[in-house]
Amino acid sequence: MPNSAPSQLNGHTMKQTSGYSATQIGLHWIVTVLVAGQYIFKDSIASAWEAYTQGQEIAFSPLVFAHVAGGMLILSFVLWRLALRFTRGVPPAPENEPGPLKTLSHVAHWGFYAVLAAMSVTGGMMWIGDITAAAQAHNVLKIVLLAMIALHVLAVPFHRIVLKNNVMSRMIRPGV
Template sequence: MAALCYPKPEVIMPAPQGYSRLHIVLHWLVAVLLIPQFLLNDAVGEAFDAGLEGEQITASILAPLHVATGITILVLVLWRIALRFKNGVPAAPANEPAIQKLIASATHLGLYLVLILTVAAGAVAWFGGVEDAGDLHGALTTVLLVLIGLHVVGALYQQFVAKTNIIDRMRTARL
């Protein structure tokens, strides 16, 4: 029966001690690119609604910029996922309770999934003129904000309450 069990991932490849420079750059680039996405959201929504009603889109460069940035975010997120599979990720702090590890893992998985789905829904809405996809895009944006908030609060909790120095993992590349 033991032969049917798969080895633990750390047996195949030990967890890295920190993130690579590329992983850190991709993380912060996505974070920075998300800021204008949220700020431009209303203008793009108005442009989308105008387009659906056959009116001229008045958001000038804002709508195409939002779309291009969304596609860029998708590419960067997929790249980060590929890096996670290729290089692994640092282990959670050893003294972290199991429930916190579960919440952190679920939050990271949720962030990746919602980022991908948000861009996909936005693309279907914008390029396909599908109003329901636009509604889904808006709902996913709200979910994304909640997940980002949870991610930031979790990192700050780890850093300043649990004192695990976890934020340094996303500031300093491993050697």
């Protein structure tokens, strides 16, 4: 069993472990691949949405289906990750990470959960509910998510080169 110490979030105690579990790591990388697929193969869903908004018939497309299924899977995996975060906990930030960066990292991780969930929900609302505001929100969130991903990826060399810690190893090897 990992060593754990409680941490606080809005007055609620959360466990803190020495590392992420294999399940947490697996879910991180599965969501990464799914999100990449959503962006790489977005043209089919964009074309289908354009046809739909113009009142045209939409023929079945495996890529459109994959986009919808991918969004549902992402939401499911985000909820699973949140459940694991509350039940198992997460490792603490590296000791040499300055306080403001620890806070930024914490906010960014919660932001990822929120934006990924909101992308899935707004995507569903635009198709199922024909809600134009959801489509607009989905398009804005897509840009926000790309910016967050860029910062998340850039944090790896920053941690390695500037802070001289190997925070990336936590997403490769499960903690003890």
